[in-house]
Each structure stands twice: as structure tokens, then as C-alpha cells.
Amino acid sequence: MASNRPVPEAPFVPSQRSAETLAYGSVRTDEGPWEEWNPTADSIRPVRGKHRVAKQRGGGFARSSTVLGVGVIAAVSAGGMASANTGKAPVSISMPDLPNVGSLISDDEPAQDAAPALAGFGSEAAEETGQSATDAGEALRSRIMAQAESQQTQLETKAQAAAAAAAAKAQADAVAKAEKEAEAKAAAAKKKAADEAAKKAEAARLAELATQYTLPTSSYTITSTFGQAGSLWSSGYHTGLDFAAPTGTLIKAVHSGTITEAGWAGSYGYRTILTLDDGTEVWFAHQSSISVSVGQKVGTGDVIGRVGATGNVTGAHLHLEVHPGGSSEGIDPAAWLRSKGLNP
Structure with a gap:
């Protein structure tokens, strides 16, 4: 099994530091002065083998892990919010098979390039969960709108039926009133005709009686x-x-x-x-x-x-x-x- 070659130690001068302080940021008497070290490709040769430690640039893997954790938390939180908002069962999140850290980090590709991949996974999961919540909310909205439209249609149908019934009743009342008025007019006309006929008959009778009766005297x-x-x-x-x-x-x-x-x-x-x-x-x-x-x-x-x-x-x-x-x-x-x- 290959092992990493130790890094050369930097020279130091013990006499340049105080020996009294042991707290953070202090130096010991057995340590020499620190010098700036800028390793180069010649001074440090990449170690090749099965077990390799990728060079970190500004904590790339740490950022990738943080992004992964935030993505997972966001996805789980979105799923919980979707469950609370829609009243449905929580959305299950399937985790894809992730490659091992060694495959994500290699000498050929920078270490921080793994962070976008992990962050992308969290974003995709969050987008999938958000899309599911959006679809559930849209379905709920559509159902509510359909119920409202159905109720509105029922109200309009009832109003139209009531208006039609009122119109029919008004028409029936108008017809009945017209028939009643026509009957009254016909009865009045009939009565008038009967009265006139009776008057004529009485006049005829009296005329006939007048030929049979006379006044008892004249010039009176x-x-x-x-x-x-x-x-x-x-x-x-x-x-x-x-x-x-x-x-x-x-x-x-x-x-x-x-x-x-x-x-x-x-x-x-x-x-x-x-x-x-x-x-x-x-x-x-x-x-x-x-x-x-x-x-x-x-x-x-x-x-x-x-x-x-x-x-x-x-x-x-x-x-x-x-x-x-x-x-x-x-x-x-x-x-x-x-x-x-x-x-x-």
C-alpha cells in the first residue's frame, strides 16, 4: 500500500518568540520563527495510488458537504410544507446513488467541482419537491374552483327556475285575469242584451195591453x-x-x-x-x-x-x-x- 511522503519541515529560530505565552496565537520556546512556505509542483509531487487525498482549495469539500446538507434539509422541509399545505402524505425523497468521495475528487479535476454536483442534487430534489407541492396546490385550487363554479351554476339554475316559475305564474295570472274579465264582459253584455230584450218584450206587452186598456176619461x-x-x-x-x-x-x-x-x-x-x-x-x-x-x-x-x-x-x-x-x-x-x- 502506498503512503504519502512527509512534507519537509520549515526552518525556525526559537530566539525570536516569547516563551511565556502558551495560549492561542502564541509560540513555544522550542519553536523557531515561522516563514512563508509556497510549495511548488517540484517540491511536492502528487501521490498516485488507490488511497488519495485530494487537494482542497479553500475548503471545497466542506462547502460541498454543507451544500448537500442544506439541499437535503430544504428538500425535506419542502416535503413537510407540501404535506402541511395539501393535507396529503409526505413526499418521499429518493436519494440517488452517490459516487464515493474519491471518485468525486481526483488529481485531474479540482476538488471544489464536487460542490456544484452535490448542490445540484439538493436543488433538483428541492425543485422536485417544490414541483410536487405546486402540483398539489394547483390540484387543490382547481378542485376549489370547480366546486365554486358548480355552486355558482346551481345558484344560477335555481334563479333561472325561479324566474321561469314567476314568469309562468304571472302569465297564468294574466291569462286567468283576462279570461275573468272576458267572462265578466260577456256576462255584462249578455245581461245587457237580456235586459234590452226584456224591455222590448215589456214594451210590446204594454203596447198590446194598451190596445186592450184605456184611460177612463179625457181632458182631465x-x-x-x-x-x-x-x-x-x-x-x-x-x-x-x-x-x-x-x-x-x-x-x-x-x-x-x-x-x-x-x-x-x-x-x-x-x-x-x-x-x-x-x-x-x-x-x-x-x-x-x-x-x-x-x-x-x-x-x-x-x-x-x-x-x-x-x-x-x-x-x-x-x-x-x-x-x-x-x-x-x-x-x-x-x-x-x-x-x-x-x-x-
């Missing part, structure tokens, strides 16, 4: 109405309708019927009662004369007597009363005549 003035209160009447109110007209004015039958009474009737003076086919009695009072007899059949417009001032009166007039069904209580003659198409 209404002086007292039905129900009018006063002391002139024994009942305290007027029981008929008064047609004031000159004495002798003709009195006519308002409708066809039978004469059931004709003669003197006390305060009514001369009175004629005409019973119609439906049983209604029409009284004609205060006549000056009677032209018919009991049991006689008369038609509409036939003369039955003349206007006078007999009985309890203040002047010549025809007192007309209407008693449906022959009842003792009469009704308003004006309303009854209007129901027959006549306007007294």
Missing part, C-alpha cells in the same frame, strides 16, 4: 193621488185617484168586463163598479149620470157614464179606485194603469 187634470193625507176624507187619506174634468165629460170602461154595481153609494155619489175578467174591481164615483146597468157586458172604451160632482166632493171630477180580487182595500190606481201600458 190629476188633482189628488192615492194615499194623500187630509181631513176631506173619512179614512184620513185619499183612497183613489181624482181626474178633474168638466161636468158631463164621458167616462169609459178601462177594460172589458161586467157591470156589477150601478147606483147611488153615499159619499161616493153615483158609482159604477166594473168587474174585469181577472176579478179586479174598478170603481167610478161622483158621476153626474150612469149609462149602464148591472150585469151588462162592456168592452174597452165603452161609455159607462159622465163626470159629475155628486157625493162628498168640492168640484166636478172622477174618483177612480182599483180593488184587486174584489178586496175592500184598494191599490194605487196610477201604478195599476201604468202596469197596463197607460200613463195617467
